[in-house]
Amino acid sequence: MAHALGAQVSxxxxxxxxxxLRKSGLKGCNNVSFHNNFWVPFTSxxxxxxxxxxxxxxxxxxxxxxxxxxxxxxVKPLELEDAKEPPLNLYKPKEPYTATIVSVExxxxxxxxxxxxxxxxxxxxxxPYWEGQSYGIIPPGENPKKPGAPHNVRLYSIASTRxxxxxDGKTASLCVRRAVYYDPETGEExxxxxxxxxxxxxxxxxxDKIRLTGPSGKVMLLPEDDPNxxxxxxxxxxxxxxxxxxxxxxxxxxxxxxxFGGLAWLFLGVANTDSLLYxxxxxxYLRDYPDNFRYDKALSREQKNKRGGKMYVxxxxxxxxxxxxxxxxxxxxxxxxxxxxxxxxxxxTLKRVAEQRGxxxxxxxxxxxxxxxxxxxxx
Numbered sequence: 617m618a619h620a621l622g623a624q625v626s627x628x629x630x631x632x633x634x635x636x637l638r639k640s641g642l643k644g645c646n647n648v649s650f651h652n653n654f655w656v657p658f659t660s661x662x663x664x665x666x667x668x669x670x671x672x673x674x675x676x677x678x679x680x681x682x683x684x685x686x687x688x689x690x691v692k693p694l695e696l697e698d699a700k701e702p703p704l705n706l707y708k709p710k711e712p713y714t715a716t717i718v719s720v721e722x723x724x725x726x727x728x729x730x731x732x733x734x735x736x737x738x739x740x741x742x743x744p745y746w747e748g749q750s751y752g753i754i755p756p757g758e759n760p761k762k763p764g765a766p767h768n769v770r771l772y773s774i775a776s777t778r779x780x781x782x783x784d785g786k787t788a789s790l791c792v793r794r795a796v797y798y799d800p801e802t803g804e805e806x807x808x809x810x811x812x813x814x815x816x817x818x819x820x821x822x823x824d825k826i827r828l829t830g831p832s833g834k835v836m837l838l839p840e841d842d843p844n845x846x847x848x849x850x851x852x853x854x855x856x857x858x859x860x861x862x863x864x865x866x867x868x869x870x871x872x873x874x875x876f877g878g879l880a881w882l883f884l885g886v887a888n889t890d891s892l893l894y895x896x897x898x899x900x901y902l903r904d905y906p907d908n909f910r911y912d913k914a915l916s917r918e919q920k921n922k923r924g925g926k927m928y929v930x931x932x933x934x935x936x937x938x939x940x941x942x943x944x945x946x947x948x949x950x951x952x953x954x955x956x957x958x959x960x961x962x963x964x965t966l967k968r969v970a971e972q973r974g975x976x977x978x979x980x981x982x983x984x985x986x987x988x989x990x991x992x993x994x995x
Contacts, residue, residue: 725890748836752829846948855954
């Protein structure tokens with residue numbers, strides 16, 4: 617432990633064999649900050665004994681921020697690393713898996729336009745997946761367009777690694793934005809056109825049952841053949857979900873067979889500061905792994921681009937174009953995830969930048985696809 621800034625502090629809280637600092641509410645140590653969504657297991661404090669009575673008082677020497685937060689989380693079962701191919705379509709719409717809601721947590725602040733929730737689902741280890749895959753959800757009720765038939769499956773990118781937020785391989789997390797439709801003439805909400813599945817998930821309570829299909833998808837799988845590769849990630853809103861999974865695997869989890877030593881560069885586009893998703897987690901990685909992680913935000917309602925307009929992800933691409941193109945030439949993977957509307961602006965920007973550099977973007981894009989460096993998932 618580092619003692620440079622550390623005075624001793626007393627700590628009084630219930631202690632068990634699986635308690636996290638996130639739940640403990642550790643306070644009084646000025647040089648340690650554990651945010652709501654970035655935490656490490658309580659066992660990293662090395663209490664040396666699981667036989668500690670509840671509400672026991674003891675002293676802990678403050679660790680430096682870097683040492684404290686760099687303690688990675690042990691995961692299980694490690695057999696999840698053994699599969700040579702990703703699991704695909706283990707459960708289909710006609711025979712879905714019945715999973716259970718563990719928790720629903722609002723992710724955004726009061727000034728965010730709309731509501732986005734982090735939803736943890738217990739699948740009991742029966743619906744394994746890899747980082748970058750999606751689950752399908754079938755909301756309850758019947759399809760209004762097909763009376764007597766169930767609703768169509770709605771796909772959601774999984775926002776956790778294969779070990780889930782509990783690190784035991786039994787849960788998965790989704791990042792879901794409540795869908796609200798406003799009548800263009802009246803400006804009022806129109807309940808008949810709401811997003812049935814997204815709202816069902818955001819309104820769910822712990823213990824509720826949901827019908828699950830999948831997992832599905834290969835295009836966004838995290839390539840791990842080179843642990844020192846560069847990964848450039850472009851997300852808008854809930855499109856950050858697969859990238860949260862990547863980054864937890866790279867920087868939070870202790871996976872014996874995967875030790876990341878490359879560069880992960882995340883660009884996240886949202887409306888404003890209150891709309892940022894998993895910001896505390898990402899800020900923690902930025903603080904602790906400055907040589908391996910970069911994090912750039914495009915806040916459309918708070919920032920201006922160089923032309924005085926709203927700042928979008930494509931404006932960040934233009935800002936860092938020389939570096940991004942160099943990294944792509946060196947073999948970097950680039951990913952895009954979010955609403956379909958993000959891609960035209962991004963493609964136009966990439967084409968314009970390429971032309972300014974004397975390159976043909978269509979040829980370059982063809983090469984990126986051929987070398988499997990280009991990954992897109994939009995909805």
